[in-house]
Amino acid sequence: MSAFSAIGEEREIDRDEFTPGLEPQPTWCPGCGDFGVLKALKQAMPEVGRTPDETLLVTGIGCSGKLNSYFESYGFHTIHGRSLPIARAAKLANPGIEVIAAGGDGDGYGIGGNHFIHTARENHDMTYIVFNNEIFGLTKGQTSPTSPKGHKSKTQPHGSAKEPLRPLSMSLNAGASYIARTAAVNPNQAKEILKEAMEHDGFAHIDFLTQCPTWNKDARQYVPYIDVNDSDEYDFDVHDRAEAAEMMRETESALHEGKVLTGRYYVDEDRPSYQHEKQALGEMPETPLAERYFDDDYEWERSYDSFLAKHK
Amino acid sequence: MTDHELIWRIAGGSGDGIASTSQNFAKALMRSGLHVFTHRHYPSRIRGGHTYTEIRAAADPVKSRGDGYNFLLALGDSFARNPQQEAYYGNEEIKPLSENLDELREGGVIVYDSGLLDASEIEDFEARVEENNWHVFDPDLRSLAREHGREVMRNTAGVGVTCAIAGIDLEWIEDLMTDAMPEKILEPNIEILHEAYEMVQEEYDVEAPDVAVPEGEHDEEQVLLSGSDSIAYGALDEGCRFIAGYPMTPWTEVFTIMSQNLPEVGGISEQVEDEIAAAALAIGASHAGVKAMSGSSGGGFALMSEPLGLAEMTETPVVLIEAMRAGPSTGMPTKPEQGDLEHVLYTSQGDSNRVVFAPGTVDEAYDQARKAFQIAYEYQIPAIVLYDQKLGGELTNVPASHYDREPNPSLGSTLTEAELEDAEHEGGKFARFQYDPDNDEGVSPRSIPGQKGGRFLATGNEHMPEGHISEDPDNRVYQMNRRMRKLEAIREELDSQEKSHQTQYGPEDAEYGIMTFGSNQGTVEEAVDRLNEAGHSVKALGVSDLMPYPENEVSEFLESVDKCLVVEMNASAQFRGLTQKELGQYGEKLSSLLKYNGNPFEPAEIVEGFEVNIVEGGDLPHTRTKFVPAAGD
Numbered sequence: 001m002s003a004f005s006a007i008g009e010e011r012e013i014d015r016d017e018f019t020p021g022l023e024p025q026p027t028w029c030p031g032c033g034d035f036g037v038l039k040a041l042k043q044a045m046p047e048v049g050r051t052p053d054e055t056l057l058v059t060g061i062g063c064s065g066k067l068n069s070y071f072e073s074y075g076f077h078t079i080h081g082r083s084l085p086i087a088r089a090a091k092l093a094n095p096g097i098e099v100i101a102a103g104g105d106g107d108g109y110g111i112g113g114n115h116f117i118h119t120a121r122e123n124h125d126m127t128y129i130v131f132n133n134e135i136f137g138l139t140k141g142q143t144s145p146t147s148p149k150g151h152k153s154k155t156q157p158h159g160s161a162k163e164p165l166r167p168l169s170m171s172l173n174a175g176a177s178y179i180a181r182t183a184a185v186n187p188n189q190a191k192e193i194l195k196e197a198m199e200h201d202g203f204a205h206i207d208f209l210t211q212c213p214t215w216n217k218d219a220r221q222y223v224p225y226i227d228v229n230d231s232d233e234y235d236f237d238v239h240d241r242a243e244a245a246e247m248m249r250e251t252e253s254a255l256h257e258g259k260v261l262t263g264r265y266y267v268d269e270d271r272p273s274y275q276h277e278k279q280a281l282g283e284m285p286e287t288p289l290a291e292r293y294f295d296d297d298y299e300w301e302r303s304y305d306s307f308l309a310k311h312k
Numbered sequence: 313m314t315d316h317e318l319i320w321r322i323a324g325g326s327g328d329g330i331a332s333t334s335q336n337f338a339k340a341l342m343r344s345g346l347h348v349f350t351h352r353h354y355p356s357r358i359r360g361g362h363t364y365t366e367i368r369a370a371a372d373p374v375k376s377r378g379d380g381y382n383f384l385l386a387l388g389d390s391f392a393r394n395p396q397q398e399a400y401y402g403n404e405e406i407k408p409l410s411e412n413l414d415e416l417r418e419g420g421v422i423v424y425d426s427g428l429l430d431a432s433e434i435e436d437f438e439a440r441v442e443e444n445n446w447h448v449f450d451p452d453l454r455s456l457a458r459e460h461g462r463e464v465m466r467n468t469a470g471v472g473v474t475c476a477i478a479g480i481d482l483e484w485i486e487d488l489m490t491d492a493m494p495e496k497i498l499e500p501n502i503e504i505l506h507e508a509y510e511m512v513q514e515e516y517d518v519e520a521p522d523v524a525v526p527e528g529e530h531d532e533e534q535v536l537l538s539g540s541d542s543i544a545y546g547a548l549d550e551g552c553r554f555i556a557g558y559p560m561t562p563w564t565e566v567f568t569i570m571s572q573n574l575p576e577v578g579g580i581s582e583q584v585e586d587e588i589a590a591a592a593l594a595i596g597a598s599h600a601g602v603k604a605m606s607g608s609s610g611g612g613f614a615l616m617s618e619p620l621g622l623a624e625m626t627e628t629p630v631v632l633i634e635a636m637r638a639g640p641s642t643g644m645p646t647k648p649e650q651g652d653l654e655h656v657l658y659t660s661q662g663d664s665n666r667v668v669f670a671p672g673t674v675d676e677a678y679d680q681a682r683k684a685f686q687i688a689y690e691y692q693i694p695a696i697v698l699y700d701q702k703l704g705g706e707l708t709n710v711p712a713s714h715y716d717r718e719p720n721p722s723l724g725s726t727l728t729e730a731e732l733e734d735a736e737h738e739g740g741k742f743a744r745f746q747y748d749p750d751n752d753e754g755v756s757p758r759s760i761p762g763q764k765g766g767r768f769l770a771t772g773n774e775h776m777p778e779g780h781i782s783e784d785p786d787n788r789v790y791q792m793n794r795r796m797r798k799l800e801a802i803r804e805e806l807d808s809q810e811k812s813h814q815t816q817y818g819p820e821d822a823e824y825g826i827m828t829f830g831s832n833q834g835t836v837e838e839a840v841d842r843l844n845e846a847g848h849s850v851k852a853l854g855v856s857d858l859m860p861y862p863e864n865e866v867s868e869f870l871e872s873v874d875k876c877l878v879v880e881m882n883a884s885a886q887f888r889g890l891t892q893k894e895l896g897q898y899g900e901k902l903s904s905l906l907k908y909n910g911n912p913f914e915p916a917e918i919v920e921g922f923e924v925n926i927v928e929g930g931d932l933p934h935t936r937t938k939f940v941p942a943a944g945d
């Protein structure tokens with residue numbers, strides 16, 4: 001019997017279960033795109049069929065990092081840029097739980113960029129939501145890695161001299177096996193993409209455009225948006241790496257020309273997740289490790305029996 | 313040569329197989345009934361560069377390297393660059409012979425491979441041999457090895473020669489080679505061993521040096537382990553089944569041992585992108601209900617600073633290992649030092665709330681690694697095992713029975729689903745960070761994701777009982793006090809242990825004291841023996857608990873002596889500073905003996921430091937610092 005009876009429990013799930021009983025006053029500004037992510041996530045969960053008790057939402061630091069204050073599940077609000085290594089280890093420790101990581105563009109593409117590359121490369125089975133508002137929200141509006149070239153802020157008074165980072169392309173090159181972009185102003189598409197991402201067996205990265213009306217006034221509200229999968233204007237195969245790469249590049253450039261392209265960009269269902277790779281090598285147990293600590297019948301190995309002979 | 317101990321130094325180049333040859337030789341001596349202790353010296357290079365391992369063997373227990381040594385096997389650096397040219401590093405090929413002469417005792421033995429080394433290149437070699445009454449053997453080991461096998465088997469030839477001169481029965485070596493070597497190379501190696509043994513007996517007067525390996529007998533089965541082995545086995549026996557790391561000398565050893573062993577016991581090892589990730593992974597795994605560890609050496613541990621604070625604030629149990637090496641910065645990667653004490657105690661923002669143990673010996677490394685896990689999981693606090701390249705790399709014999717213990721896989725203060733049903737909840741969330749003024753230990757049990765009814769928010773921000781972020785001043789003080797109270801409870805638990813982590817040594821009523829922490833313990837104890845034999849009245853205290861500090865034990869010790877020498881391997885007397893900070897007195901009794909040249913203390917240096925600082929130091933300010941050896945030495 002599992003020590004974690006919430007895992008895999010079959011029952012009707014209500015969207016309201018994901019609203020905390022004691023809901024803290026939101027610290028988000030009125031009109032903030034972050035509300036859109038919260039709403040879409042609450043809608044997606046029942047459709048994926050996962051309950052609050054079997055979900056771990058790991059966040060970084062930023063306005064975006066507050067997501068798990070307003071979302072009911074197990075939560076870990078970590079430190080700036082480090083949600084991914086914490087989240088992926090939790091998944092390795094207990095693959096039964098649904099692991100979602102979330103944070104800002106500064107958090108995930110800047111200070112945590114190294115973790116992003118390596119988590120994508122390893123293809124851990126989890127969902128990663130990046131709230132991309134092209135700005136540092138919480139620290140009051142400094143230029144972020146995705147701010148457009150020329151963007152002025154208090155710390156870049158003459159405008160940023162840097163080309164913005166290309167999150168989708170970076171993700172593809174690093175090895176993510178599901179890559180999408182959606183926008184807070186498009187909750188239906190967002191919900192569908194979140195659902196697909198959670199159901200995907202591998203690292204699913206969602207670049208989520210979240211408007212910041214407080215600090216990024218010159219930026220768009222990300223409307224109107226075009227869904228590249230639905231529009232007749234675009235024709236590419238999300239299973240084809242080269243076509244996906246081209247579409248991503250176009251999408252990233254278009255954003256800074258005022259054109260908001262969204263949708264699924266790359267889906268690789270064949271690539272095994274990290275857990276499966278590791279298990280195939282015999283480096284990860286088939287039964288979730290976390291269960292073992294609650295199993296009274298487990299015979300714990302002793303180094304005296306297992307390893308001491310070579311020292312005699 | 314003194315007959316009660318053999319101190320055999322095998323010297324060659326990095327990559328010449330010095331480590332494995334010496335390990336096998338040490339094990340053979342252990343099996344023959346002797347106590348052994350090794351000391352390793354190596355450069356931060358893969359191929360080439362002078363390296364040696366010293367094996368001290370005696371019938372009685374040995375706890376330290378000796379003062380100098382009495383038997384040199386110089387193989388020559390076969391990977392030396394520009395061996396014939398005057399390079400920046402000098403003639404490297406000859407170094408295994410030339411660099412080791414200063415510490416060779418009078419009457420000692422030199423065996424060098426004349427197939428590779430030419431002693432006449434060393435200035436005044438003949439004169440020094442004569443002056444020190446050394447016995448020189450110059451067989452061509454290289455040719456012998458080539459003739460019967462391959463050149464790399466020179467090491468075996470050297471061991472054969474050693475046995476002939478020191479009177480060691482070849483059977484011990486053969487047995488070991490049979491266990492350790494694949495069949496293909498076993499045969500030629502055994503042949504070379506015998507050839508070399510007989511050749512020296514025929515061509516040299518092996519009776520000339522006054523050498524005999526001592527004879528001994530163990531009263532129970534022994535195992536040969538390093539501090540790194542012991543830490544890893546301690547972790548495994550506490551049910552640790554997850555490690556994340558990034559290579560860095562000398563911590564890599566523990567990481568490697570764990571990575572090789574974990575798959576066998578259904579555990580997980582992750583080599584990750586950097587040490588920030590490594591510590592974060594350990595925290596993530598622990599949060600999800602697995603006993604987890606990470607670790608590094610100074611530089612990597614610096615990167616773990618922020619995750620460490622997160623573990624303190626979220627009360628996530630985790631064990632971190634810190635293998636010190638000489639700093640600052642990249643420092644001297646393969647050299648031992650104890651300069652990271654303050655770093656480990658205080659790094660990360662806010663008030664420190666962690667446990668730090670520095671084991672003094674190989675067997676303590678096992679015990680204290682286990683205790684670190686037990687405390688970490690019971691009290692939901694990070695626990696750090698602090699050691700150094702010295703303890704990590706030294707091999708010594710320990711009774712096998714020391715490791716014959718029950719495993720303890722307990723997750724500590726963790727609730728089951730059944731217990732969660734009755735636990736306090738707030739707005740649907742489990743009150744995981746409860747404030748209860750009657751709870752003396754300060755520990756509030758946790759739940760694990762996936763458990764029904766255990767939902768809570770873990771956050772690095774200050775938080776309410778169910779985890780919600782809060783800056784309410786009353787709650788802040790409650791939570792802070794509760795977390796800090798854990799350290800007091802841990803101190804009480806440690807004080808009530810049957811066997812203290814602190815080790816007292818020497819006559820209880822001694823006039824003077826010597827205090828140290830971590831890996832110097834054995835060397836200090838040997839110095840205490842010698843000082844007492846020489847008519848002084850001295851005892852020692854080896855401290856392992858650095859946070860929470862063992863106030864009572866240390867003040868009792870200091871109360872009982874007139875003066876105390878504090879021995880540590882760093883330049884700023886960090887341990888003495890900690891002692892004064894924690895006790896707030898005794899400053900005038902303490903005097904420091906510091907060493908930071910990259911080599912661990914020899915017992916004689918501590919004897920000398922004591923005589924200069926404590927015995928003769930009467931008219932000097934007692935807090936005076938004595939640096940040993942003098943600069944340039």
Ligand SMILES: Cc1ncc(C[n+]2csc(CCOP(=O)(O)OP(=O)(O)O)c2C)c(N)n1
Pocket residue numbers: 061062063064065080103104105106107108131133135136137138139144
């Ligand atoms: C190590 C560290 N550096 C800096 C900060 C300060 N800080 C907090 S959030 C943040 C950036 C927030 O931007 P982003 O990640 O894009 O999140 P947003 O607020 O826009 O959602 C910074 C720099 C910190 N908390 N930790």
Ligand code: SF4
Pocket residue numbers: 027028029031032033034063064133137138211212213214215
């Ligand atoms: S500052 Fe911007 S990102 Fe932060 S809550 Fe306000 S609107 Fe949202």
Ligand SMILES: [Mg+2]
Pocket residue numbers: 062104105106131132133134135136137144
């Ligand atoms: Mg942002």
